[in-house]
Amino acid sequence: MSIILPDIIMSAAVVLGISGAALVAAKSSEFRRVGFACWVVGNFIWILEGAFTENIYMLIMFGFYWITAIYGFFNTGKEWKNTQIRGYIIKDSSKVYTFKKNS
Numbered sequence: 001m002s003i004i005l006p007d008i009i010m011s012a013a014v015v016l017g018i019s020g021a022a023l024v025a026a027k028s029s030e031f032r033r034v035g036f037a038c039w040v041v042g043n044f045i046w047i048l049e050g051a052f053t054e055n056i057y058m059l060i061m062f063g064f065y066w067i068t069a070i071y072g073f074f075n076t077g078k079e080w081k082n083t084q085i086r087g088y089i090i091k092d093s094s095k096v097y098t099f100k101k102n103s
Contacts, residue, residue: 005049016042033076039069
């Protein structure tokens with residue numbers, strides 16, 4: 001059975017995809033992370049559309065995009081090592097993060 005998602009949901013997927021592309025191009029890691037979050041949600045909507053319409057090509061393509069967006073979301077912001085967050089200093093020593101209370 002083929003179900004087509006309502007236009008409002010598909011419009012949201014388009015807006016999220018375009019917004020994500022603009023935000024990922026930003027210099028700020030916070031904006032890039034929001035961009036990846038937009039892609040995670042938008043690509044998931046496209047996955048649903050591909051599944052409901054039984055479009056295997058759309059399903060595969062946006063499934064891959066969704067996985068890479070999740071990876072990008074968690075990978076973005078690694079440059080905050082050696083910064084202070086809530087009184088703790090984050091230090092990178094051989095890819096292991098240690099948290100030390102800032103005195």
